[in-house]
Amino acid sequence: MFVLLPMTPIQYFWAAINTVLLASAPDWDLRVGIRHRTITHSLLIPLGLFIAAVFVPPYYRDILYTASLVLINHDILDLFTWAGVPLFYPLSKHKFKLYIWSIIPGFSNLDYDKQKRIYTAIVNILCVVTVGLAIFLQRPFVSP
Numbered sequence: 001m002f003v004l005l006p007m008t009p010i011q012y013f014w015a016a017i018n019t020v021l022l023a024s025a026p027d028w029d030l031r032v033g034i035r036h037r038t039i040t041h042s043l044l045i046p047l048g049l050f051i052a053a054v055f056v057p058p059y060y061r062d063i064l065y066t067a068s069l070v071l072i073n074h075d076i077l078d079l080f081t082w083a084g085v086p087l088f089y090p091l092s093k094h095k096f097k098l099y100i101w102s103i104i105p106g107f108s109n110l111d112y113d114k115q116k117r118i119y120t121a122i123v124n125i126l127c128v129v130t131v132g133l134a135i136f137l138q139r140p141f142v143s144p
Helices: 009-022 025-032 044-055 058-079 112-137
Strands: none
Touching (some): 025 058, 044 058
């Protein structure tokens, strides 16, 4: 997601660290006993990080900004699943979803595990294409 943005080398570094550490963070609820897709998938957490970035020294801003973007990206990807995401939990429990997969003939008839594997493959292919485009375009780093 960050590879197409004009950033300094240090910003790319923190974006990469945040992506590795936080890309699956909303799903950690499965490991700690919190009901899945509730507060951990709410936009209130990335919004809080974004607001907190205003009050911290400049060095930490990049970390908080990229962390909030990584968490928002997770929610966007989950919008395309059959379960949806409660983007404004706990203010609202309404789950938003953009389940476009039903337009693929026969997709709805597949079991959940096959649907999940296909979805994961499509997301991974899109990520590889995005990184490939960034490398192909050879976007230079912005000078600090």
